Amino acid sequence: MRLLVVDSFTERPFAGNPAGVCLLDGPAEPDWMQRVAAEMKHSETAFVRPLGADDPDADFELRWFTPVVEVVLCGHATLAAAHALFSTGTAEAGRPLRFRTLHSGVLTVAPAPGGGLAMDFPSCPPEETTEPDGLSAALGAPVSWTGRTPVNDVLAEVADAKTVRGLAPDLAALGAIEARGVIVTAPAEPGADHDFVSRFFGARGLRADGEDPVTGSAHCALSPYWSARLGRDDLTGYQASERGGYVRTELRGDRVVLTGGAVTILDGTLTA
Template identity: 75%
Template sequence: MRMLVVDAFADRPFTGNPAGVCLLDGGTDQEADPAWMQRVAAEMKHSETAFVRPVDEPGADFELRWFTPLVEVALCGHATMAAAHALYDTGTVPAGRPIRFRTLKSGVLTVTRDGDGLAMDFPACPPEPAEAPEGLAAALGAEVRWTGRNAQNDLIAELADEDAVRGLAPDMAALGRIDARGVIVTARAAGGGGRHDFVSRFFGARILLGDGEDPVTGSAHCALAPFWAERLGRAELTGYQASERGGHVRTALRGDRVVLSGTAVTVLDGTLRV
């Protein structure tokens, strides 16, 4: 079966966030087996691998599931972008047609071509104020101004400024002991007139291999978009995830939905032998 690696939220190879995309034909029981998908994701070792299977349903075109090397996740932005890019790039879906993905826990997600990039309609997941867990500031090595949690059980921590976010070198073992899917750190962008309005980083010691930092996290921006829209007074913003690879995410808050936009690049197109 066809397998691609796509750099999402990237305008050139080896930036943004890489995701595996497995294009299933739905023809075998194995392809529908989540244990098999988990083994493939563990073999790929990307932060997420997306599995796309065509469905014959009035409200959806494809089933979409996402797996880290360790667990299945309820929502993944960059792997959704990678999956849509793969479907358009391989000619599976015509460029002018929206793609409707049926997911297990996040409903139907619609992706459309947006100029040279892709626009994804996701549920907004705003954080609510919450007490900072014991040891959070020490684990981050930085003063925390505000903390909250969202429905995905992400912990959101606002820091003093952009330099504080960029300069973090957290204790990942200590962060892994915090009860959260991941820890999102964020701050308002420095200066004005730049390419982005806020910065962030995402640490998922419990769900990611390697150093535990995700390069660019679409699902985190489902929380960051309403968080910063309220503080900056604008529904349309651009975030920059300041990981080593880095990537820009355009956000547009639309009530209880958020549109995440960006570009993607295919870096590998091959065959998975099973």
């Protein structure tokens, strides 16, 4: 079957966040999908299969696996999956794609008028909370606001974009914090081509190297947070990892539309 590697939330190769995409002809066993994801070694590998008349509300089933576990929501691998379907001609160009997921309902992805692909995701606004013990010390920078998202990420605002870019956190100390991950954010520099910056650290081993390059699910929380702070529903975020990437966000009530580009890096055949 066809297997691709796609860089998401970028317009150029070897940037953004890479994901594997496996285009299935029919149902597959979860254990087999887990082994493929472990072989691929990307933070997530997406598995897509057509549903046909089996599901009138969706076109494809979509599941996401890290090398060690299945996850309930992944933005960059969803973007990669839609890009793969369009670029290979598996899906009709120009029309929205509806993905049936196990835990996140039906997710819709469609070509965006300004370029890229727009994903309709649930909004995950953070609720303000007290700062977890040791968070500022683990980050190496003082935190001015702390919240927790519905998927148990900690969102921490720091002084400015320069602080976000310069963070070199103690990952072992972050691992002691009860959270899926830690989103660190600040407003963008004056005159920047984006509105806010962020970085995402996997506090509980979400990633082996400690930092996710560009995190779609984090922007489901960053969008409502910065829209409330800045008074606008349409924003652009820059995730300032080493690879880096842009995510355009539009808050629509309890939904967030995340838009970004994608580039195919590898297109081959899985033989096992």
